[in-house]
Amino acid sequence: MTATLDEPLGFASAQVHAGTDVDTAFGARVTPVYLTAGFVFDDFEQARDRFAGVDEGYTYSRSGNPTTAAVERRLAVLEGATSAPDAEAIVVGSGQAALAVAFLGILQAGDHVVSAASIYEGTRGLLRENLGRLGIEVDFVRNANDPDAWRRAIRPTTKALFGEPIPNPKNDLLDLETVAAVAREAGIPFIVDNTLATPYLLRPFEFGADIVVHSASKFLAGHGSALGGVVVDAGRFDWSARPDAFPHLNTPQRALGGRSYVEAYGRSAYAAYTRQVVASRFGPTLSPLNAFLLQQGLETLSLRVAQHSRNALAVAAWLQVQPEVASVDYSGLASSPHHELAGKYLPDGQGSVFSFTLRGGEPAARAFYDALRLFSRMTHLGDVRSLALHPASTTHTLLTEDERLANGIGPGLLRLSIGIEDADDLIRDLARALDAVRALTELPLAG
Incomplete structure (x- = not known):
């Protein structure tokens, strides 16, 4: 059968x-x-x-x-x-x-790739260093939703365009149809x-x-x-x-x-x-x-990802109103500059991986990170468990400070991968971590 x-x-x-x-x-x-x-x-x-x-x-x-x-x-x-x-x-x-x-x-030696600049750092290293050793060149488009920026980067030797719809970790969505149209024009x-x-x-x-x-x-x-x-x-x-x-x-x-x-x-x-x-x-x-x-x-992908997305939206909405939080990078929020693209490409949920930035820089990020209990402190994402990482001191540590800042990776930025736990429990854990930040910075309690 x-x-x-x-x-x-x-x-x-x-x-x-x-x-x-x-x-x-x-x-x-x-x-x-x-x-x-x-x-x-x-x-x-x-x-x-x-x-x-x-x-x-x-x-x-x-x-x-x-x-x-x-x-x-x-x-x-x-x-x-x-x-x-x-x-x-x-x-x-x-x-x-x-x-x-x-x-x-x-690709082969002498070929060229054009990539969006906002991508996973391991992929950037693969393109620049590993493929670079094989004689393959790469250029990165910083304004990845500008079709002319892609066109200007394309050479006669360009053989592929590359991007992430939900970039890791900044959640700055890529307009797929725009890039695909440029690729079709160029036969790439x-x-x-x-x-x-x-x-x-x-x-x-x-x-x-x-x-x-x-x-x-x-x-x-x-x-x-x-x-x-x-x-x-x-x-x-x-x-x-x-x-x-x-x-x-x-x-x-x-x-x-x-x-x-x-x-x-x-x-x-x-x-x-x-x-x-x-x-x-x-x-x-x-x-x-x-x-x-x-x-x-x-077999359970849709069930899990739907819950991941619901939880992520609840957590992001809670974080954005906390006084210690300078910004939240999540396209599901109406305040996100990518919210309109999220409505087009991600109407059933905006995923679970996003970043947010604490006002207190690295000391605040350290205090917050070490105070987490329910969130696992590890370099992974997409797990049923909620995970947290400080990119500037881990995945992006080989970049210079100027390179990190150019990619939006500040010292106070933390990446979350929201799991399928109860959202209230996740928020309670984050609130405990913010208490540690308040104790460090002596900011007044909210409310």
Whole structure:
């Protein structure tokens, strides 16, 4: 019995059923964990056919595994929905691996990337340092919602545009349709890191993105117990329109019998190349056990993210009226300069990760941070538990002070990832932390 039905499924149904079959051997309803490095061949001919791609069975878990394949199919459905029915997902070992694989499926030495400036600091380091060592250049657009700023940054060697719909940690939303339109004009794929929004709140393919990546370690898995990443190709970009720009997809390949990836796979050429040549050869393989945990997390994604978002709005609204708080960066607040974009792209909730700034600078941030009890002090996000971090002294510590300030990371800024606990309990914990700030700064009590 297959769980993939003929009629289209709503999101909540798809997150439970899409892409899985009942195990034919024993009738297990949940996809088993296939903890095996390799797979036995029936005979000489089957082994040859599998390596030739004639038989679609499995050979080695670095190249494919039934547990990881099931979660790939589900993720493709959740991100693709009706806007990208040919979407294909590739799961890998972490979110950073997903970004590296996504870029290396397109870029080569001499190429250029244009990225929004407001992005996760680990991604900035990957673009500037790791890809830079390979001869790939990057420029960052500070006013990321200005289409002309993107156009000015594009060169003849530019091969990808990149951004985050909900940037980490500043929550300064990206206008996806604006950037996608520029990408289409230039014949360049638009890559989007959708980790903080998840496909429940936002499906970037519906707004013109070509490739979506996630750190699946975050909201998709949801419980802080497993690492994983995913690259999802919409299967819509025409890689043949500029063959000189993407030669690896348009030149004959011995492995394909003299055909190019475009000839063999059409608009799925990128997904095929990225899976077969980049992910398989570099080897950032997702463990089948982590794939299993990811699939379990996906089954409750909408329930969790809805609660995350409700709690985040309640916490952000409470923080913005506290006298010790200078500003709150959350697009769900009417006071946010990005509130209008939130209405367009995130009508079902604005996510749970945002930052706020205390007036007392680093001493206030230190007192606040150390006084937290319910919030976990750790570098992670998207967990069912609420988490807190001081970016200036942790994730952004390698930047100079001027660079941090240019990116809006002041000494009093704290990042929160709001979990699914009771909002009243979270606010009580934050109030206790603000008491510690008041004791430090001798500010009068509110009210």
